[in-house]
Amino acid sequence: MVSVEKDIVKTDVLVIGGGPAGLMAAIRAADLGVKDVVLADKGNTLRSGNGGAGNDHFFSYIPEYHGNDTKPVLASLRHSLASFEGRSSMEQIWLDRSFEMVKIWESWGLDMTYQGRREFAGHNLAGLPNIFLKYAGGEQKTLLTKQAKKCGVKIMNRVTVFELLKDDDRVTGALGYNTWDDNIIEFHAKTVFLGTGCCTRLYKSFTGLMFNMPNCPFNTGDGRAMALRAGAALMNLEFTGRWAGPKNFARAGKGTWIGVFTNPSGNPVGPFASKPDRHRGDIIADAYPQVFDDYMNSGRGPVYMDCRAAPQEDLDYMTYWLSHEGNEGLLAFLEEEGIDFKKHIIEFGRYEQILTGGLLYNKRSETTVKGLYAAGDENQLGMPRAVIWGWIAGENMAKYVKTASLGNPKNTKEQVEDKIALVKDILGRKTGADWKEANTAIQELMSAYVGLTRSETLLDQASLNLSILKDKIPKSLVARNGHELGRCFEVLNLLDLGAAVIFAAGERKETRRSHHRPDYPFANPLLDKQLLVTRKDGVFVGNWQKLD
Secondary structure (H helix, E strand, O other), X not given: OOOOOEEEEEEEEEEEOOOHHHHHHHHHHHHOOOOOEEEEEOOOOOOOOOOOXXXXXXXXXXXXXXXXXXXXXXXXXXXOOOOOOOOHHHHHXXXXXXXXXXXXXXXXXXXXXXXXXXXXXXXXXXXXXXXXXXXXXXXXXXXXXXXXXHOOOEEEEOEEEEEEEEEOOEEEEEEEEEOOOOEEEEEEEEEEEXXXXXXXXXXXXXXXXXXXXXXXXXXXXXXXXXXXXXXXXXXOOXXXXXXXXXXXXXXXXXXXXXXXXXXXXXXXXXOOOOOOOOOOOOOHHHHOOOHHHHHHHOOOOOEEEEOOOOOHHHHHHHHHHHHHEOOHHHHHHHHXXXXXXXXXXXXXXXXXXXXXXXXXXXXXXXXXXXXXXXXXXXXXXXXXXXXXXXXXXXXXXXXXOOOOOOOOHHHHHHHHHHHHHHHHHHHHOOOOEOHHHHHHHHHHHHHHHOOOOOOHHHHHHHHHHHHHHHHHHHHHEOOOOHHHXXXXXXXXXXXXXXXXXXXXXXXXXXXXXXXXXXXXXXXXHHHOOEEEEEEEOOEEEEEEEOOO
């Protein structure tokens, strides 16, 4: 056993995760008079998470641009990758508040225009209004961090929060580990917000390199896993998504490219674009995302992005936005290799699976556990989701803390002691498996048995294999320092999420979207609703619901 120091931090609001969702929640709570707001981020809020390298589009409804008839706007939303999947109350909030968020960001110094005007482009079907507002988001995290500090938010970087603390029926704090100072922090809070991002590293990387992926590789579903252990409901865990982009480079931003997806003969692979269009792009990759796989598996591929017919003005426009979406490395590589958009076509491919479902929160950003709020990529990706519901969470947490109190540490003492014992075990072992070995084992299992094809027999084997890993990994993980300990926490979270995904995939006895089951090859209309998953007394429970 090793000695582990522990500090105690008391606060009204604890925000876990320093992405746009967490920063907006913290800023809004502080704006509304909450005196003690602490934000803990496992990295540094200046550059952490999916939004750390920037973004270039913010799906928005702006009346002066779109007009007052919202029906075509909603149709465009529902046909896009930004869909709220039938949750009409969420759609209405997006209509009501997205422009408000645009103006707030502008007041903080973010340029939400292109050359002084509103510009909508990319991911667009002909005949429908475009809802993707272009903005220069390369420095968005820097500006949001500055605003948070201005409001008095205390930012604690390099603190990996690994467990929520629950007093009776409500969340009253969390445990974190400062990977620079090597000490445990016990947070006591009246309310807690989760904004830890998406879930990567559950499946094998498309390139075979663990950290070469289009999303932040350090976003490992920590919020989902912690909330699940606290009894919160998660939704749609059985569904996964796969980004597409330049093959082997693993960079997001396919909607920013101005070109046409073509086959090796130069013919378009879809019906939506026959020539480059800077405002619509080629939406075939959104409407038919498996096009890249199908062309390769059938021998008709590869599929290429062909920008050669685009005017130079449009190519300059494209590279400007790619740079704001974190593609500077890609652009530098193309320049170094002499690859010219006017002369060369770029091979595209599809990347690894990531979870598209996640933590259930309502229109007030409340989860199903009292005192626990969430927003952003905790459930579905999208900048406005993070911004709007982070802001709403801040508003509702500010109300909640007026009548809430800190929990009784005596009621969480056993939980804290158990987790500290686990930390000491991991740090104190001289031999064992490191986090990379454990993570690789999880990825191999999930990709083989719960990947693109699922079935009862595959899922049964997955469940058996994962139960073995869940027994072995916590007993054998070894960390030589705080950095490696943080990675170990991520692996333990992935274990819990893997088990939940296997359960959810078994419950959905049909084929729908990315959930392909040959033993149930059709979509069952009786299952046109959301599957909610939670865990009670260590056992998973499934519940089918229609969500508004």
